[in-house]
Amino acid sequence: MFHQPSKTNNPDYAVGYKSKLGILMFIIYAVIYAGFVAVNVAKPTLMEKHIVFGLNLAVVYGFGLIIFALILALVYNHLCTSQERRHSKNAAKGGQK
Amino acid sequence: MAFIIFAGFVTFVLFLSFYFARQTQSASGFFAAGGQIHWAVNGISFAGDYLSAASFLGICGMIAVVGYDGFLYSIGYLAGWIVALFVVAEPMKRLGKYTFTDALDSTFNSPGIQLAAGISTLIVSICYLIPQMVGAGVLVTPLLGLPHAVGVIMVGTIVIIIVATAGMKSTTYVQFLKGTLLIIFSTILVIAVCQRGLSTEPDQGGKKPYYDYRKIPAMQQNGTIKPAAAGFTFAAQQAHTTPQGELIVDFVKLAEKDRFTWWKVNKKDETIELLETASETIRGDGSRFINGIENNNELQLGSLVQIAGKSGKEANTGSVGIFKLLSLLSDKDTIVKRWKKAAVFSDGDHMVTLFAPTETPGNKIMRPGLQFKVEGTILQRLDFISLMLALFCGTAALPHILIRYYTVPSPACARKSTIVAIATIGFFYILTLYMGLGAMVNGVVNPLSDNMSAPLLARSFNTFLFAVISAIAFATVLGTVSGLIIAASGAVAHDLLDRFYKLEFNERQKVIIGKAAAFTVGLVAIILGIVFQGMNVSYLVGWAFAVAASANLPAIIMLLFWKRTTAASIVASITVGIIAAVGLILISPDMFERYGLMRSQAPFQLNQPGIISIPLSFITLVIVSLLTQKKNGQVAAAE
Numbered sequence A: 001m002f003h004q005p006s007k008t009n010n011p012d013y014a015v016g017y018k019s020k021l022g023i024l025m026f027i028i029y030a031v032i033y034a035g036f037v038a039v040n041v042a043k044p045t046l047m048e049k050h051i052v053f054g055l056n057l058a059v060v061y062g063f064g065l066i067i068f069a070l071i072l073a074l075v076y077n078h079l080c081t082s083q084e085r086r087h088s089k090n091a092a093k094g095g096q097k
Numbered sequence B: 001m002a003f004i005i006f007a008g009f010v011t012f013v014l015f016l017s018f019y020f021a022r023q024t025q026s027a028s029g030f031f032a033a034g035g036q037i038h039w040a041v042n043g044i045s046f047a048g049d050y051l052s053a054a055s056f057l058g059i060c061g062m063i064a065v066v067g068y069d070g071f072l073y074s075i076g077y078l079a080g081w082i083v084a085l086f087v088v089a090e091p092m093k094r095l096g097k098y099t100f101t102d103a104l105d106s107t108f109n110s111p112g113i114q115l116a117a118g119i120s121t122l123i124v125s126i127c128y129l130i131p132q133m134v135g136a137g138v139l140v141t142p143l144l145g146l147p148h149a150v151g152v153i154m155v156g157t158i159v160i161i162i163v164a165t166a167g168m169k170s171t172t173y174v175q176f177l178k179g180t181l182l183i184i185f186s187t188i189l190v191i192a193v194c195q196r197g198l199s200t201e202p203d204q205g206g207k208k209p210y211y212d213y214r215k216i217p218a219m220q221q222n223g224t225i226k227p228a229a230a231g232f233t234f235a236a237q238q239a240h241t242t243p244q245g246e247l248i249v250d251f252v253k254l255a256e257k258d259r260f261t262w263w264k265v266n267k268k269d270e271t272i273e274l275l276e277t278a279s280e281t282i283r284g285d286g287s288r289f290i291n292g293i294e295n296n297n298e299l300q301l302g303s304l305v306q307i308a309g310k311s312g313k314e315a316n317t318g319s320v321g322i323f324k325l326l327s328l329l330s331d332k333d334t335i336v337k338r339w340k341k342a343a344v345f346s347d348g349d350h351m352v353t354l355f356a357p358t359e360t361p362g363n364k365i366m367r368p369g370l371q372f373k374v375e376g377t378i379l380q381r382l383d384f385i386s387l388m389l390a391l392f393c394g395t396a397a398l399p400h401i402l403i404r405y406y407t408v409p410s411p412a413c414a415r416k417s418t419i420v421a422i423a424t425i426g427f428f429y430i431l432t433l434y435m436g437l438g439a440m441v442n443g444v445v446n447p448l449s450d451n452m453s454a455p456l457l458a459r460s461f462n463t464f465l466f467a468v469i470s471a472i473a474f475a476t477v478l479g480t481v482s483g484l485i486i487a488a489s490g491a492v493a494h495d496l497l498d499r500f501y502k503l504e505f506n507e508r509q510k511v512i513i514g515k516a517a518a519f520t521v522g523l524v525a526i527i528l529g530i531v532f533q534g535m536n537v538s539y540l541v542g543w544a545f546a547v548a549a550s551a552n553l554p555a556i557i558m559l560l561f562w563k564r565t566t567a568a569s570i571v572a573s574i575t576v577g578i579i580a581a582v583g584l585i586l587i588s589p590d591m592f593e594r595y596g597l598m599r600s601q602a603p604f605q606l607n608q609p610g611i612i613s614i615p616l617s618f619i620t621l622v623i624v625s626l627l628t629q630k631k632n633g634q635v636a637a638a639e
Helices: A015-042 A044-048 A057-096 B002-021 B027-035 B039-050 B053-066 B068-095 B100-104 B111-144 B148-196 B322-329 B378-397 B399-406 B411-441 B450-459 B463-500 B507-531 B537-551 B553-561 B567-586 B589-594 B610-627
Strands: A050-052 B215-221 B224-227 B233-241 B247-255 B260-268 B271-276 B278-282 B288-290 B303-306 B335-347 B350-361
Touching: A015 A044, A015 A057, A015 B068, A015 B378, A044 A057, A050 A057, A057 B068, A057 B411, B002 B148, B002 B463, B039 B148, B039 B399, B039 B411, B039 B463, B053 B068, B053 B111, B053 B411, B053 B450, B053 B463, B053 B537, B068 B100, B068 B378, B068 B399, B068 B411, B068 B537, B068 B553, B100 B111, B100 B399, B100 B463, B100 B553, B111 B148, B111 B399, B111 B450, B111 B463, B111 B507, B111 B537, B111 B567, B148 B322, B148 B411, B148 B450, B148 B463, B148 B507, B224 B233, B224 B247, B224 B271, B233 B335, B247 B335, B260 B350, B322 B411, B335 B411, B378 B399, B378 B537, B378 B553, B378 B610, B399 B463, B411 B450, B450 B463, B463 B507, B537 B553, B537 B567, B537 B610, B553 B567, B553 B610, B567 B610
Parallel strands: none
Antiparallel strands: B215 B224, B215 B271, B233 B247, B247 B260, B260 B271, B278 B288, B278 B350, B303 B335, B335 B350
């Protein structure tokens, strides 16, 4: 009795899709993050180069990683929500029949 | 004023706890706020949980002292949320009830997992509690004039009351409030920093005259260094003897008309000059002197020597934009004066601590290298990689973050609240760079404790901002400690006593046990907070992340994505991960220094264990899974 989900949820038919999408986006971000670490270790002086608005690569890459995380998260949520709606519509149609 | 705002805030938080206490009668209410928190509120509360003393005090403090290297923590902490969102959030919600052990054990019902995961939650929570409690002590000293230990005891007591009265619900609303206020007032502080602009003679908006540390000529006479400038007389000196028997004078104490000051001896070819140091002297009677003047305020340092090649009045920039500020500070012709501890010694019954300046160009301040030696030896570079790995992997394995997935009604809400958290936390982390650099160049860094840089920066503007920022920082500690104590109490009451030992408690008893566990963990946290006084809180959190990532993440990931994972392999992975991470920290150079031993004597020469302990935990899980396939035939169905 004590060990169960906190609330019984409706069946989520989009689990497979969301899981694959999540892994894909995780890999994309992990590669870019690894690139940041690699540049810092392999050629740290490259980080001093001024890139845009007078900001150096270290700041642009650092801010970029933070902003890119948010963009990916919003895209992920949009795609997941669309998929969940599609599945729930299909389920509702199936129920009406 | 600081005290009134601070006391008002704490009173309100306690009122909130007692208000929600009436609604918290069940175990679900205590451990998971009944699973009914709105995702937007939960998202901000995530930020409240996550933006701990480490983020606010530790990162800003580290940036103020070592520049961009401190910002690496911001990047790593935020990147960790990607793992939480894309990999962990929804499955955790689907599989668990109150604790992450529930999720791990959802397909096995294994006592071994319950025990290992429960203990792991306890250890990680305590590792994470240490820096929070250290942060509490750091805050209370300048705010209320109380000793470090009193601050720690005070926070511990308030948090125990918050948790023991209303559990997760009050904790959530405290976090929500704190998260919101933190973002608002940090933004105000950053705007103020940009409006003040940069100057080579920072006078805190005219409130505190800029003190220019002096340089005078000197000469050597019969083994002593004497000043060759009017108004100074020799008083004492600190010297050491080389192995060849040569006497080297390091520091000289000079008498001026109204005070004694300490000077660093700088020999260049045949000429000798004395550089004034920043000093703290504690006399035998307990009186405290800063730069030779009796003073109980903090020592505050840090300024620019040159801004893009200019110095003096013509260097003043006036108000600058957010990009211009960073651009000027990263200029190679901008020079930052940073202060490092140069010596600690006794002079009669006086205990003297000296800080000497070093000048660092802006291009080096604004890229990694001052703290993490990315241009150093292979081991030093591995240390950096290890830290970045632990920060990336640690977030999604922190127990107090994982339990917040059970406070929302559905997996979709868990996902949405994570996105709100990423937006809020990401924005705050960008602000940390401005707050840290603002402290670095505005003469507000206390070299005895860099953790106070952000609040002291606020004080350089006005007392109200300082009081509010300090109250928020204190709430930051309260909120995070509450979340951690709930996680630890859940591990004891739910994972260990209820599920592992199968003690049959009714709902009311479960809540009582949870509260008793919260009380005990709170006491442990108080003791550790006193023991670890003086360490940078963000640095300590880096270790907590490494322990969490090593102990918990491999088990979570493999359970979700590798169908051959077995119960035995999860137990083995958690056990190996936690022993390896904690063990390697205990034999690291930083800990050897803490023990009073030589850093070079440490058997493990990395300070960050993640690069060894995380892969080791994964490998253990795979090997044990393969070895135990036929034996028990357990196959995890990930979804």
